Amino acid sequence: xxxxxxxxxxxxxxxxxxxxxxxxxxxxxxxxxxxxxxxxxxxxxxxxxxxxxxxxxxxxxxxxxxxxxxxxxxxxxxxxxxxxxxxxxxxxxxxxxxxxxxxxxxxxxxxxxxxxxxxxxxxxxxxxxxxxxxxxxxxxxxxxxxxxxxxxxxxxxxxxxxxxxxxxxxxxxxxxxxxxxxxxxxxxxxxxxxxxxxxxxxxxxxx
Ligand SMILES: [Zn+2]
Numbered sequence: 001x002x003x004x005x006x007x008x009x010x011x012x013x014x015x016x017x018x019x020x021x022x023x024x025x026x027x028x029x030x031x032x033x034x035x036x037x038x039x040x041x042x043x044x045x046x047x048x049x050x051x052x053x054x055x056x057x058x059x060x061x062x063x064x065x066x067x068x069x070x071x072x073x074x075x076x077x078x079x080x081x082x083x084x085x086x087x088x089x090x091x092x093x094x095x096x097x098x099x100x101x102x103x104x105x106x107x108x109x110x111x112x113x114x115x116x117x118x119x120x121x122x123x124x125x126x127x128x129x130x131x132x133x134x135x136x137x138x139x140x141x142x143x144x145x146x147x148x149x150x151x152x153x154x155x156x157x158x159x160x161x162x163x164x165x166x167x168x169x170x171x172x173x174x175x176x177x178x179x180x181x182x183x184x185x186x187x188x189x190x191x192x193x194x195x196x197x198x199x200x201x202x203x204x205x206x207x
Contacts, residue, residue, distance in 0.1 A: 031057060031060070031061045031064075032061055032072075032087075032088055032091035032092055032095060033091065034057065035054050035057040035058055035061065035091075035095050036054075036091055036094060036095060036098075038050050038053050038054045038057070039051070039054035039095065039098050039099065039102070040098075042054055042102070043098065043102055051102060051104050052104070054095070054099065054104065055099055055104040055105055058095055058096070058099055058105070058107075061092060061095075062092070062110070064076040065084070065088075066118075066165060067110065068113065069113065069114070069117040069118050069165065069166050070089055070092065070093070070110070070113060070114025070115075070117055070118035070119060071084055071089070071118050071163075071164075071165045071166065072084055072088040072089055072092050073088070074088065074162075083162040083163060083164055083169065083171070084118075084162070084163050084164075084165075085161060085162065085163075085175075085177075085178055086119075086122045086159035086160050086161070086163060086178030086179070086181065086182045087177055087178050087181045087182075089114065089118050089119055089122055089163070089182070089185075090119070090159075090178070090181040090182040090184065090185035091181060091185075092114065093111055093114050093115060093119060093185045093188070093189065094184070094185050094188050096108075096110045096111045096114070097111055097188045097189070097192050098188070100195070101192070101195075108195055108196055108198075111189070111192075111196050112196050112197075115189055115196065117166055118163070118165070118166055119182070119185070119189075121163065121166050121167055121168055122159045122160045122163045122168065122178075122182065123157065123158070123159050123160075123168075123182070124152075124155055124156055124157065124158050124159070124160065124168060124174070125156065125157075126156070127152035127153045127155070127156050128152075130152035130170060131152060133170045135170075155174055157179075158174050158176065158178075158179045159174070159178040159179045159181075159182035159183075160174065160178060161173055161174045161175035161176075161177075161178050162175075
């Protein structure tokens with residue numbers, strides 16, 4: 001019962017703030033998180049209105065980046081080249097999977113392309129190149145709560161904090177909110193492998 005009230009309150013807040021939050025001056029991740037919360041509630045409570053709300057939000061967020069490869073920017077209001085966060089990429093994949101599973105839409109082809117392209121490029125699979133990239137800025141000795149020991153190597157498997165379009169990119173590195181969100185999306189992807197593979201397999205090399 002308490003859980004239901006909590007979700008209803010959260011959904012109501014989402015709906016009240018939709019006009020303000022789902023606009024190009026907001027962080028894209030704000031929109032994806034709002035849609036995700038509403039969708040979680042809609043499925044748990046079998047609430048058709050909330051499901052329709054989540055499904056209306058998704059096409060808006062989808063058009064803020066590249067729906068072809070699955071790149072979604074951190075800030076949708078900047079018209080020039082900018083970076084994403086793996087958080088947005090992962091959230092959009094999770095939304096597409098859950099909306100498709102709930103029968104609100106059919107986004108399996110999006111999931112297929114986004115996983116093979118942007119999402120796959122966002123994961124750090126090799127570390128040897130990282131230390132070869134020039135890094136402007138001042139150096140300092142590691143503080144008591146920092147380390148410089150095999151940092152890149154120890155982060156293999158993590159997800160990029162500021163990826164470019166279909167590229168890991170190394171300008172600032174990793175913020176591990178992205179690793180958390182992306183590994184959660186990985187769980188959803190693996191759990192829906194058959195549905196994803198049963199769809200489009202022709203865009204594997206989109207880059
Ligand atoms: Zn992040």
